[in-house]
Structures are given as C-alpha cells and as structure tokens.
Amino acid sequence: MATEHRVGGTCITFGDDVNTDVIIPGRYLVSIDPAELAEHAFEPLGPEVQRRLRASSVVVAGRNFGCGSAREQASTCLIGAGITAVVAASFSRVFFRNAINTGLVAVESPEAVTAVQDGGEVWVDYAAGVVEVGDERFRFAPYPEALRTILEAGGLIAYLTEQASKGASSKASSEASSKASSKASSTEETVR
C-alpha cells in the first residue's frame, strides 16, 4: 500500500463542462490499456493539447469535469498519460467515482482552480486535504477512509484483489464502509 499522500507537478488547465467524449472519444473504448488510451486522450482538442497533457502531472478544470458518459477510460487514459491528480471546481458524479475506482486522485477546490496558472505547479495532499498552488494552500474535506483505502490500493479492483488475497474480503470492506458512514456528514462535498 502506498504511503505517499502528496502528488502533483506541472498542470494543464481546461474550462467548464469538459466531457468524456473530448477526454477519450468513444471509438477508442475498444481498449482498456492505459498507455494505448493515453495516445488518444483529448484528441478532439488537437496535438498541442495532447503533447502538453503528456508533459503534465495535474489536470486542472472548471465545473462539471468529466460530464457525459460512464466510460471508465476517461480516468484511465489520464493515468496512462502520466496524470496523478485532477483538481476541478466540480466533477460529474460518474467521473468522480471512476477516478477513485481507478486510483486517480480527484479533488474539488474551486478556490484552487481560480488561483492556478496554466503550466504552473499544483500539488495535492489528499490525506491532509490541501491543494498547494505556489505559496497558497487551499483546504478541501479529506476523503472518507473507505475511499482513501480504495485510492491507495490503486483502485477498486486492486483493493478487492488485495482483500481477497488476505482472505478477508467481506469483513474488511464492511469495516471500511462503516467508517465511511460515520464520517459522511463532514465530507458531503467530497463524496460523489
């Protein structure tokens, strides 16, 4: 299990309502390989955006990032492109779920998004609940433990596989869930 809770680096910025068909066009969903998908991430926006994406570590976006389809590859293509975190003013709920379930850090921080400069550095400490933009620090409600456990395992399937190999799948996941339930009230804005 990873212990590093801080991810980030150079960012690339996008506007509001970036949809799944722009992130990864439907014609490429015949693949589930992150590296292969990454070649086509943001293809509708042209090669310059694609080149910059691959040179970046963080995607920063406005409202409703990942709206549209339930395609999980919208998250995996970003992972394949070397993206470690997405910071947005808000997410579509399916994208948010897919990000956690594939091990991609996704945090909502409208304030941080406003402070970011395209091409600048952005770091996310998801355990502490902080987005760092230059010298500025922006707080967000940390993930409930159940989600953090999934994220740190590298996603939902990796988490379940890990649990199964421990021979304690049902027990551990129900414990994680009850922890999540007890913390839910303080994390309403984080959990989609």
Added chain:
Amino acid sequence: MTKTFAQKALERASGETGLVPGQIVDAYPDLYMSHTASWRCIRTLERMGVDTLYDVDRIAMVMDHISPANSAKTAGDHRLCREFAERMGVSKFYDVNAGIAHVVLMENGHIRPGQLIIGTDSHSTIYGALGAFGTGVGFSEITAAWVTGKLWLRVPESIKIVIEGPLPPGTHPKDIMLRLIGDLTADGATYCSVEFHGSYVESLSVSERMTLCNLAMEMGAKNAFVPPDDVTRRYLADAGVEPDGYEELLPDAGAEYRQVVDLDGRALAPQIAVPHTVDNVVPVDEVAGTRLNQVFIGSCANAKYDDLVIAAEVLAGNKVAPGVRLIVTPASSTVMSKAASDGVLSTLIEAGATITNPGCGACAGNGGAMADGEVTLSTANRNFQGRMGSYQSQIYLSSPATAAASAIRGSITNPQDVLR
C-alpha cells in the same frame, strides 16, 4: 420523518433506516446491467482470479453499443460475453439482435418499481420511468458488484420537477427536457435524484417517461424517478411482471427537496440543443434554416415505438430532401417488429429513410459517421464534439418531430410549420 424516493430506495437496498442526504451506505443492487462493455468486466474478473459470483441472476448483459460487431476485435469481445454467459448461466443475456439495453430490459420485465439498478451506462437514470432507482457506474464497479453484490452510494438530495400540460401540437417530452436542461444547465442536478411530478407527467406513457428520465442525466442527475401509477402497472403487466413481484416506493408528502422547479408546458415551442453541449438550448425557430447533411432518429432517448410513429406521421407522403441522409435505428427488436407490422417502417422507407438494425447505432459511433464540416440533427441525448465522426462536424439535438420535419426540408425546421 418524511422521505424522498431516493431515501426510500436506498433504505430498501441497504437495509438501513433513517438515511439522510450525504450519508454513505453499502447498497445491494437488484440488477447489474452491462452493455457492450461487458467484455471489460469479464477481463477484469479474470485478472482478479475470481470465479465465484454473488448472484448470477442479477447480471444482465446486452450487446448494444457496437452491434453487430464491426471488427475482428469487437467480434472477439462479443464472443467472450456470449461464452461467459453460457458458462456462468447468465439468463439475462441479450445478443446483437435485441436492441438498446435500457429499452430491452424494461420491455422484458427485468426492471421493477423500487429496485436499485446499476449500469455501465450514464443513461441508466432511464429506469426511473418504471419507478426504479437507476444509476450509471464504470465497468470496474459492475465487476466488483458481480463479486461482492454491493457498492457504496451516497444518499442524494432530491430535486422535484413539476410539469403541467398538455403540450402544444408538435411538441413532445424531448422539447420539455431540452428546455429544462437549458434552464438548469449541464450540472444543475449533479449528484441529485430528480423526481418528475405534475399533470403532464401523469399523462405520459412509460415510453415517454423514459425520455424524461433518460435526459435527466444531461443535467448531471444521479437517478430520475416518475411515481408508479396505473400506466406503470399496465406496462409491467404487459411485460409479464406480476403485481406481487414488486413494491412501489413513493415520496412522502412534505419530503424535503433541494429545489422545486415548476414548468408550464402549455405554451412550449419546439426546442433544440446546438453544438457542442446539451445545455446549449434555443427554440427551433432561432436556428431554423440551418443546412443539414444527416438526420438520425435513434438512441435510448428517442427511438421507441411512439417516437417512430411521430416521425412517420410527419414524413408520410413526403420525401427526404435530396442530399440528406435520414438514418432510423429502432431502439429494440420489439419496437422494430411492431413498426414493421403496422406500416410505420414502410412509411419511413418510402420517404427515403435508411432503417438500420436495433441498437445504439450512430449515437455510439457505430455507423452514421460525419465527414469534416458536416451537420447532423439527432434525436439522441448527446451532441459532444466528435461523437459522430469528424471532430470538425456538428450535432444538433431535437425531438423526432423536429428531426422528421427537418429531413423533409433539408434544414432545421419547426415541425409545427410542416404539420400545419
């Protein structure tokens, strides 16, 4: 404590009581729907090395997005699903002849009031048309549900939308939903449960209610809901579902809503979404005359039997404009069969339409692609850049009536001008 539909449905699915918005629960869905993406679930399951499933009877697979297969790769994907279904005993397996998963599952009695259904498709909100809680998830979550039987869900806040009718001639549920999406925007209902109420909603068939619930997704909704009534019960009876086979869940009077939206449809004009977002909505008259290369009548939003009838009524005795391609993709084989037996299909064909096999068709990029600079008017639910071919093409979204009228003139046309 008064409760919304969403609170009641998630209490039922989780076995917990007193749920409030914001709380996270482990919920046990009644059905896990996966479409053409099923092969991704199967490959993931193989990777996990698991061969014991929670409840194979809760698995439904429908080969709809790329059907029939368009390459050796997708043929292999289909075969993987077919063989898996055979080996594991997945009885709710529907092959490439069936049609769009959502419509097929409802027609065949697999969706019932009060149930929780998760699907590898964002438009799983459509199951609210039968009073069920449907929501979209990624394929990893479906795979996980196959194994564990559950997933975590946050109890959503609810938005109540009250629509009064009747609508003027030439306007339809699609026009209402486009107006609503335009007003509330693409994230106006993000994470929320959207309940539809009011005299107009009560007057609608289940098929028309599907259009409402399907398009609620385009406001970001987690699920959608129409209260079950006699219309629902008759539909279920026709689908072979016994009345004692389900439990209707209704929101309490006085339940708490984040927002209540009152919409008067009685003076509504036909609406259209212009490129490249679904919430970019204007009255059809504002863009009337825009030249079209293609018209697509299809998708889970608007290719059900009544949608084809609406299109046929407009097209009867007319011809599709020269140079325009009219593609009609019935939502399911049942829809296609009915439209074939009562002359609806021949009316469409005589007008110049190309009829394709049932399924997602051009909406999922399977046929009906556009070249650079081309324009399609579609009855589907998404007009995102590049969704139908070239990234330099454009998609408008409308009702079947507007689509049919526009096919005749070769340009965007208010159907009220043709019906007069």
